[in-house]
Amino acid sequence: MKLFLKLPVAAFLVLSAIASHSSTITNTTATLVASVNPGGVVTTAWFEWGVGSRFDQTTTSASLGAGISPVAVNATITGLTQGAVYRSRVVSSNGVTGVRRGVENAIASPAIALDGANPLTNNWGVAYTEPGATVMGFPVALAGGRIHALALKADGRVSGWGGNTAGQINTPANATNLVGIACGQHHNIAMRANGSVVAWGENAFNQTNVPAIATNVVAVTAGESHCLALRSNGTVVAWGDNSSAQTNVPATLSNVIAVAAGQRHSLALRSDGTVVAWGYNGFGQTNVPSAATNILALAGGSGHTLALRSDRTVLVWGLNSYFQTNIPSTVTNVIAIAAGFYHNLALRADGTVVAWGAGTNNTGATPHFGQSVVPANATNVVAIAAGYYHSLAMRADGTVIVWGAGTTDTGSFPNYGQSIVPGGLNALTLPLLTSGAVNVFLPGVQALNYTVTNAFGGVVNGISRSVVVTSPPPPPLIHSATSLPGGAFHFNFSNATPINFTVLAATNVALPTSNWTVLGSATVITPGVYQFTDAQATNFPQRFYRVRSP
Structure with a gap:
């Protein structure tokens, strides 16, 4: 007589993706995703993870049932340090095969350090220069x-x-x-x-x-x-x-x-x-x-x-x-x-x-x-x-x-020199995406946001810089005007905030600004004090001047 016993199929990890599981990291939170096939045996699964090689932390165990098809295992881990490296692996357990582990997966999210001041003050009308940021990991x-x-x-x-x-x-x-x-x-x-x-x-x-x-x-x-x-x-x-x-x-x-x-x-x-x-x-x-x-x-x-x-x-x-x-x-x-x-x-x-x-x-x-x-x-x-x-x-x-x-x-x-560690191992070459723009003619606080992504699925966003655009300066004050020999006209003016000025001229003061002629930039004599000379002033019966920034 032959006796046939139908034994349960041993649980096994289904490596259906590039790794036994994948991870996505946004700032200080990672989502772990894996697939485990119970193989007909009541099975539970969880993740082991930690800094570097430590694997000293675990997620909550999930019951996968006793089916014979892959079951998704998900977990979210929080409190990660940006720039640090973690590793995780999925683990399954049942009464037939015991504990089995999957392939290790690296979790690495970069960190962004803003260069320059934050908040940063930018004078009204002055072109904004982005100080940039350093990406590290x-x-x-x-x-x-x-x-x-x-x-x-x-x-x-x-x-x-x-x-x-x-x-x-x-x-x-x-x-x-x-x-x-x-x-x-x-x-x-x-x-x-x-x-x-x-x-x-x-x-x-x-x-x-x-x-x-x-x-x-x-x-x-x-x-x-x-x-x-x-x-x-x-x-x-x-x-x-x-x-x-x-x-x-x-x-x-x-x-x-x-x-x-x-x-x-x-x-x-x-x-x-x-x-x-x-x-x-x-x-x-x-x-x-x-x-x-x-x-x-x-x-x-x-x-x-x-x-x-x-x-x-x-x-x-x-x-x-x-x-x-x-x-x-x-x-x-x-x-x-x-x-x-x-x-x-x-x-x-x-x-x-x-x-x-x-x-x-x-x-x-x-x-x-x-x-x-x-x-x-x-x-x-x-x-x-x-x-x-x-x-x-x-x-x-x-x-x-x-x-x-x-x-x-x-x-x-x-x-x-194999034991001479080079510098720059923590400095990363990753594209830094900046969203937002600074309108230098709009007084107030404006925000720039920075995002960076790496090959390990790490995304850092929500890093922002506040740019404070100052109020516009008061109208320039003309304090001397002189006709020079040869018909040129020369005048000085001052402004409380040292910025660049352009001089325009017209024969009719009522003309719209778009119809005025741009003569050129005023020369900075000392910070806040400007000078301009119009060599063609006497070619017109009358001429009006205005300055603008820039």
Whole structure:
């Protein structure tokens, strides 16, 4: 006898958009939208979010029922700081599959700082000069290569520094509207807001030749000379160096929410918190341990793999040549991880960073360049990244800190200036839209409004400047008039408010102003005192003069 049981379909996240969910941000409020399919099981869903990598806040859980079609999940979060960077992810839970998470989504809204005074006083009749405004925002992401580093700015552009041996810091002109970045050894990969991918730098293994199938991408990563792209349908595309089968994506790999790469191995995190690894396994770096469950994040080094669990503990396996798999006792309450070539970083919930492996001192010899010596100013950190022999962190105030190799730029290994942070990472190049106009002949308060939008769906509006146009000056007072030799006529006049005046003339004072002849501008003798000479005055039997501004 055969017994057939009809089991409920496991709940799964439906990645129907460019990311597992989308967000729109207006000023200090963000609206999060996602889609979750209950799969025939009673399911609830919510969002986890926070500053940088913290994910320490949650929205109210919503009941999705037990249907088999995607259900919209919406939430509004408030109290955001303009210019700061947040991240969110959708989470579902049911009695069959437990907790599952979606792809992380960046929330980055720019900030506008008005230049000049506000309110600003403008004299009546004087042309208004707009002081402008500065658009700012904290870096959205950091990444490190062998001898270079990248920062993704909140305007969707990349700033690179350090070694440029393969053009890796020469960002191409089409690298705009970017929402994610990663560094390989000497190459970079980035994804745009529309899900397309751009890559540049070293191309010895065709790692910058993006395949046509890499569309609807929601996350990217890079190994030494290969690339991985996660698509919105939960599948992975890989290309570049395949000497260790690191681009041979397992045929059954699906429901992926994050990807990572080591030197020659590749990693995928599935929505159920399990890990899939492939590629070079000479040090056991693709032998995923049984304890690797409920994983939130992955990172890969030269020959080791790092994983962060939902209980905020860390697992490391693989090569231990520099004790990189010996987890320090201080690695607790971890919210983010990063792996360099032979070292690791862990960001704790209190904003401190723990580093271990190579570089616990700086001998000046490979691989010990101080990359595991966390500087004292690395406090209140919200994001981390690691290069081969240097480490990167961003503080909650948007300050980027880098340490390890490259604190100087000698033009030779290892010092290419990759640890010298450039200025201007918070300055954004975004079009500033101004609505309203200033009528300089209309006394009173007038308003100008400013709006700016970035690639992350962030909109800042409602920023306004009050322009106070003063009352018009009293009529000019003529205090001397003289006939000069040769028939010219000369007169002086004064005005309480120093502005520019134009002189007009007519032979009939009753003519409308439009019929008067414009003679030219009056000359400023001293502030508020003007002079004009009419060289043709005696050519007319009589002539009347008037002045106007402008």
